[in-house]
Amino acid sequence: MPGLWKTPGVMAAFTVLVALLVLIRPRSGDSTFRWSRDGDWFTIPDISLPANGIVWTAVALCLLCTAYAAWNARAGRKTPLVLVSAFAVLAVSGFMSWAVAGKTLPVVGLLAGALALAVPLVFGALGGVLGERAGVVNIAIDGQLLFGAFGAAIAASLTGSPWVGLIAAMIAGMLVALLLGLFAITYWVEQVIVGVVLNVLVIGFTSFMFSQVLSENSAALNNPPHFPRLEIWVLSGIPVIGPIFFRQTVLVYMMYVAVFLVAWALYRSKWGLRVRAVGEHPKAADTVGINVIATRYRTVLLAGAIAGIGGATYTLVSVPSFGREMTGGAGYIALAAVIFGKWDPIKATLAALLFGFASNVESVLSVIGSPVPSQFMLMLPYVVTIFAVAGLVGNSRAPAADGVPYRKG
Template sequence: MNEILKAEKVGFKAPIVMGFLGAVVIVFFGFLGREGSVDFEISRRQDVIQVPALPVDSSLLGIIAGLLMLGTAGFALMRSMRNQRTPMWLSALYGLVGVTALLGWIAAGKSVPLAFIIGTALVLAVPIMLGAMGGIMSERSGVTNIAIEGQLLTGAFMAAVVSTISGNFYLGIFAAMFTSSLLSVILAVFAIKYLAQQIIVGVVLNVLVIGITNFLYQQWLTQDAQNVNFPGTLDIIRIPFLSDIPLLGPVLFENRLTVFAALIIVPALWYVLFKTKLGLRVRAVGENPLAADTVGINVGRTRFWWVTLGGAIAGLGGAALTIGDTGAFGREMSGGLGFIALAVVILGRWHPIYAALAALLFGFSIILRVWANQVSPGIPTEFITMVPYVVTIIAVVGFVGKSMPPKGLAIPYEKG
């Protein structure tokens, strides 16, 4: 009994980390912050509905944000004293306050185009987000998916090439999802049928895809880029009326198909996993395959299909890299996003909504580096670049350090 109580003890890491970061914000962004007023622009110039910009003193904003963060830390401390965890929504709100203080500090004396920053962060986060959704589908069923990097790269390559040759973006998206799902089939067969070490299989698949795409890029795409690697990007879809809503409209209702797909897939996956019998079966397979098998669930089949479908979603994330953003395939253009997606899965506690929010953090880091260099060139870009990663490490240690993966993850199951 004592061991059970000890295992359930929450601890005080979250309030300590929250308190420390709140003190940093109030001191360095507040009392020692930069002088000047910052305007938070809610509307764009071309929007039908215009909302006046919100002017705030940069240092005052840092002080207010720091006080709110310290107050949140105090609330988290009270919950820890009652052996209650800090809610994830509260941690997300806490992070949003800190990010607002950071934006105000960077743009002191200038303006912050919120719609541009949030919208671009979402676009840049989509490949990570969809890769993470594929990872969650695989790992919730009990199969470790290290091959997300290869799935993204495969999807990016096929979407660019097929869209260029066929002149049809939808064929490119289908090819990206199909080929990435085939890559997942290889992982599933080795992990489920041959009981191979799943991490090794995933690493081998990543190396294989990198080698093949590098070879084809060098020997084929660079030789005839106009005919095989010049797809362009998907058209921006504008939903009438909804896209005119200040701030939310340009971010959520005026985007490309890949972004809309991500915004649908994330809540849909959450609903299936946690609100349906199918999701309950998948989670049972990932937690205790023997018990699931005992009640009549086909463990191997369930794992196979969820790993395969997860690969298809990751392939869509790869398509978002090319026809959803850059407009062409580049050598190793995934650039480690698959491994970031894997980290997002863990940071999000294998939960689609939390993982999507964590993916937005990395998308925000990319646009923040570019925007901060334009607004305040005196601030070292290295500092801006490292902030989200430092926050991620702090979040893992302070907030989700005790998050537990599915108990059956990476453990081969053989019937009988």
């Protein structure tokens, strides 16, 4: 099958790119990887290895993975996810070793920052999974993130409480979701078009409010307090794991809970069964007494609230204040995570973490003075997104009624 050859093709392309790094611009010296931070129970020694040796070893192993993937494709079998994951780790290790030759890479800081940057992507992806599982294509994730950030900034600035800002962000996300539901569910408008229009509408509205209102009253309306970083007792002291997962803000801990709850509810609860039923076969669901319209509305509103929490990350954690178009298209990357994760909350979360890692690589390499051009690093998250969705997603099937309006009778 031609589709089976996409993954080996993408793997071969990445392998060639990593090899070209050494051939075109070889680096001398050792790559040092730092694994410990202050506050750990004990210190893990830094690991220094020859940069070129690591890269060529990674290239050789990537070639073996690519050959095995091609052998599977020729035999008519899918490439195992474990193999794709191993290939990704090897390719990233080779690239990072080349990039930090002669310098020290703080691995824990890189991964902790990647997790923090992935928070809005994860919440957006969870919202996208819920909406599409109920049969509504949620292109408006970016608008929900942006409006959530806007609402959080104003509410937190006025009240002095980031918790009020978080609630306002959820309401803002629900408002965008309500408009999506109104046009897509009630009036049967093409859902992709509605989503794009809503994104443009939110960008226009927030940009207008920023220039006409927030900029003139920044101290009162655009100076939100931030959530502090919370260290979980005992767990935060575990080397590597502790600083990455347990020295974060409350929104990261909420993300852990949200991923678990969405995954459990979607597959283990009666509510989740109904949501999946209206997304796969709404007429059959209606026949057994499920209110398709109400279920879709409730799910889309919940998805908007979850995406709104992701938007709050920008103004209550990441940056000092709200800025024009500050999400930078993160909603579209979250939508790509939904597709890459095959409409599964756990897999979509892992995809969002991958894209968050790609985003943080640029920051870390620029800090340590890597020779990688900044323009290339800025486009890296989007390149990874395109390659992942186009080449590594494999054969996947969206919910059968995804994007199809339900007309009763």
